[in-house]
Amino acid sequence: VTTRAKLREAVAAERSRGHSIGLVPTMGALHAGHLSLVEAARRECGFTVATIFVNPTQFGPGEDYQRYPRTLDADLAALASVGTDLLFAPPTEVIYRPGATTFVDVGPVAAPLEGQFRPGHFRGVATVVLKLFNLVGADIAYFGRKDYQQSLVIRRMVADLDVPIQVRVCPTVRESDGLALSSRNTYLDATARERALTLSRSLRLAQEVVVSGERRAVAIIERMRRLFADIPSAQIDYIALCDPETLEPVTLVDRVAVALLAVRIGGTRLIDNELIIPPSK
Ligand code: PAF
Numbered sequence: 001v002t003t004r005a006k007l008r009e010a011v012a013a014e015r016s017r018g019h020s021i022g023l024v025p026t027m028g029a030l031h032a033g034h035l036s037l038v039e040a041a042r043r044e045c046g047f048t049v050a051t052i053f054v055n056p057t058q059f060g061p062g063e064d065y066q067r068y069p070r071t072l073d074a075d076l077a078a079l080a081s082v083g084t085d086l087l088f089a090p091p092t093e094v095i096y097r098p099g100a101t102t103f104v105d106v107g108p109v110a111a112p113l114e115g116q117f118r119p120g121h122f123r124g125v126a127t128v129v130l131k132l133f134n135l136v137g138a139d140i141a142y143f144g145r146k147d148y149q150q151s152l153v154i155r156r157m158v159a160d161l162d163v164p165i166q167v168r169v170c171p172t173v174r175e176s177d178g179l180a181l182s183s184r185n186t187y188l189d190a191t192a193r194e195r196a197l198t199l200s201r202s203l204r205l206a207q208e209v210v211v212s213g214e215r216r217a218v219a220i221i222e223r224m225r226r227l228f229a230d231i232p233s234a235q236i237d238y239i240a241l242c243d244p245e246t247l248e249p250v251t252l253v254d255r256v257a258v259a260l261l262a263v264r265i266g267g268t269r270l271i272d273n274e275l276i277i278p279p280s281k
Pocket of ligand 1: 028053129
């Protein structure tokens with residue numbers, strides 16, 4: 001469905017049958033990571049709604065809004081193959097009414113990392129996600145851990161604004177060689193794809209370095225950075241070790257931290273993250 005009225009009607013009908021509603025918000029160009037969210041929703045909820053909306057307000061000037069992959073036919077087939085009950089794929093004007101000026105600003109957890117390199121990104125994400133929550137009226141919403149900071153931003157918003165929905169954050173789905181699935185992987189040619197493996201390698205290295213006894217964040221980050229030194233055209237936006245809840249940088253990995261990085265490989269900006277867990281003493 002593409003209109004608010006049809007969406008509301010379909011969801012209300014399922015509610016009246018006693019079904020709980022699961023929501024999987026996406027921007028389309030679906031891959032197995034998205035489908036794993038649908039599968040998680042189907043395990044828990046009686047009726048699963050996916051949304052596809054390439055949200056203009058979360059793209060900055062010069063970013064890839066225009067060229068973001070739009071693959072509706074393939075997405076419909078993929079969603080059907082995992083038993084999605086309803087797809088809401090509205091045009092831009094259904095989501096953003098002319099003259100709309102209200103945005104959601106989540107504050108400190110949205111400020112560093114992606115927030116620093118993509119100013120306004122999380123304002124756009126939080127706004128559209130709140131709108132989708134309000135439009136669908138789901139019980140549980142599903143997001144991928146690959147967008148780690150996004151999941152914290154959404155949890156913060158839900159808590160601060162008393163949004164009546166539960167948020168589930170599901171594991172990152174990776175290719176067998178470690179590459180985290182992303183719609184933006186379609187921009188990578190074979191060489192860039194090979195180079196992109198350095199992101200997941202650097203995360204594995206961080207864990208190994210911690211297991212071998214190093215606890216100093218600067219030293220761990222330096223080891224991760226060095227992996228990119230030999231990669232032509234790699235441009236690091238950030239490599240950070242942070243508190244998993246607040247995203248404040250840690251100086252020592254003496255308890256669980258999250259390693260996050262954003263790197264441009266041949267012009268394609270990729271992000272990845274993993275929890276880094278020091279061995280128990
Ligand atoms: O993660 C995404 O695909 C998007 O940021 C989201 C949550 C669908 C909002 O546009």
